[in-house]
Amino acid sequence: MIDRPADISETINRLKKAYPKSHIALNFTDPLQLLTAVILSAQTTDVAINSLTPALFAKYKTAEDYATADVEELEALIKKSGFYHQKAKSLIGMGNTLIDKFGGKVPQTMEELVQIPGAARKSANIVLWNAFGKIEGIAVDTHVARLSKRLGYTQQEDPVKIEKDLMKIVPYDEWGRVAHLLQDHGRAVCTARKPNCAVCFLNDICPSAFKV
Structure with a gap:
């Protein structure tokens, strides 16, 4: 059992490989x-x-x-x-x-x-x-909040406080994309009700793996 947060650089690299086309799910043209x-x-x-x-x-x-x-x-x-x-x-x-x-x-x-x-x-x-294409922070929705806590990056519940914790460890040039990567993983594997730790490609570095 891991008792430290998942390495943020390794986490982002693995998420990028798993979701190379990660982007916002909402449809818009302007x-x-x-x-x-x-x-x-x-x-x-x-x-x-x-x-x-x-x-x-x-x-x-x-x-x-x-x-x-x-x-x-x-x-x-x-x-x-x-x-x-x-x-x-x-x-x-x-x-x-x-x-x-x-x-x-x-x-x-x-x-x-x-x-x-x-x-x-x-x-x-x-x-x-x-x-x-401008970056001033990290968008924290329910998926980002949930995964940030499971990966050990924050213990906060308030989205603004979670954002501040993430901004301290996520490289600035990843602030925009990291939310979409975490959202994709939250929808596909690390779901709210029943995270699928057995098949998760982060389970060897995630402090919450197999605790659920």
Whole structure:
């Protein structure tokens, strides 16, 4: 049994080999679509969001479209995302904030993005890296949080604190990609309910292997 965190460089190298095409699971073609999809993805799956965004994106193409949206029409399009009343409110607020503060465009800094309703640090990190190729932190979702704890990189529960722990050990040029790598592994092998340690290619360095 291993009593130390998994070597971070070795972990990343193995994840890269296993998931060479690792990328964001949400479908989008521009920064506004990505920001919208990320806001909708809270507490639901990317698959569910991808199933509803084609119709949504066909109707709402600009910040103005969201700012002036009819609430009931918007809610009907995003109902499958769950918590759709609040999410519709956030999307309308997003549109208004983009118009009022950022000229109708999605901003490109953490400080600005977190001012948008429904967009906290995780959302901002996702948009910055995947829409603009910019790195200010590491996006911590449920998969990243779970694997970070199992691999021994953090004992925190709060996503912001987990992010800080990861930023101390993950090389800066890997901050953007490491979230997608951990997400892929979390979906394929190190699942929430029953991690498949027996076939995991990290089981010889992971402190949690075979404890579950």
